[in-house]
Amino acid sequence: EVQLVESGGGLVQPGGSLRLSCAASGVTFSSYEMNWVRQAPGKGLEWVSYIGSSGTTIYYADSVKGRFTISRDNTKNTLHLQMNSLRAEDTAVYYCAREVDLLGFAWFDPWGQGTLVTVSS
Amino acid sequence: DIQMTQSPSSLSASIGDRVTITCRASQNITSYLNWYQQKPGKAPKVLIFAASSLQSGVPSRFSGSGSGTDFTLTISSLQPEDFASYYCQQSYNTPGLYTFGQGTKLDIK
Numbered sequence: 001e002v003q004l005v006e007s008g009g010g011l012v013q014p015g016g017s018l019r020l021s022c023a024a025s026g027v028t029f030s031s032y033e034m035n036w037v038r039q040a041p042g043k044g045l046e047w048v049s050y051i052g053s054s055g056t057t058i059y060y061a062d063s064v065k066g067r068f069t070i071s072r073d074n075t076k077n078t079l080h081l082q083m084n085s086l087r088a089e090d091t092a093v094y095y096c097a098r099e100v101d102l103l104g105f106a107w108f109d110p111w112g113q114g115t116l117v118t119v120s121s
Numbered sequence: 122d123i124q125m126t127q128s129p130s131s132l133s134a135s136i137g138d139r140v141t142i143t144c145r146a147s148q149n150i151t152s153y154l155n156w157y158q159q160k161p162g163k164a165p166k167v168l169i170f171a172a173s174s175l176q177s178g179v180p181s182r183f184s185g186s187g188s189g190t191d192f193t194l195t196i197s198s199l200q201p202e203d204f205a206s207y208y209c210q211q212s213y214n215t216p217g218l219y220t221f222g223q224g225t226k227l228d229i230k
Contacts, residue, residue, distance in 0.1 A: 033216060035217075035219070037221075044208065044221060044222070044223045044224040045157075045159075045165065045208050045210075045221040045224070046221065047210075047218075047219040047220065047221065049217075050216055050217035050218075050219075052216065057216060057217075058217075059216065059217025059218055062122075095164055095165075099216075100170075101215070102170075102171075103171075104215070105152070105153060105170060105171040105174075105212065105215075106153075106212040106215040106216070106219075107155040107167050107170040107171075107210070107212065108155075108157075108165075108167060108210075109166075109167045109176070110164075110166075111164035111165055111166070112164060113163075113164055114164055
């Protein structure tokens with residue numbers, strides 16, 4: 001069974017930095033594309049970033065471009081999200097999710113349990 | 122960017138009701154549309170991918186339809202465990218640049 005477990009969330013001041021991790025098990029991690037998705041308190045889902053299986057193809061939502069960096073370590077089955085210049089509006093639960101691709105169609109399954117990031121002074 | 126608009130934003134229904142949630146894309150996304158269910162405090166779970174394909178293990182009372190810009194998620198007979206929030210997601214621009222609808226909260230009438 002595929003399991004994704006996020007860590008690294010917490011309280012940080014505006015302008016600060018935080019590094020999230022997502023540990024994968026039960027899957028050949030290096031074969032899969034991965035994504036980060038966030039959800040502000042009481043709000044909907046917002047896609048944040050994508051990384052290809054080898055780590056060379058990367059995309060970001062405009063809201064985090066230039067501030068966040070996605071990366072992966074396939075030797076350690078781990079996905080990361082480095083978050084710099086954090087703002088109050090980055091406060092959210094951050095989920096990592098495996099991307100499943102079939103015949104050109106893509107969806108997210110499974111998702112981790114999420115880690116809460118709170119940006120506040 | 123592709124925008125996704127769900128309706129309604131919230132919905133009250135009773136056990137056994139047939140429920141339909143709509144998702145509209147700002148441009149043609151053919152069948153690149155997924156549906157997720159999220160219960161309070163839990164991670165989302167995929168129900169439907171490629172507009173109408175039922176994810177393994179998901180009850181057959183869930184179904185998806187549509188193509189182009191207009192899509193629907195239908196629950197044929199609501200069960201207690203179905204009260205949750207539902208989100209559509211476009212994957213037309215894969216890889217990356219995915220967009221979710223704003224969500225529909227389904228609660229008990």
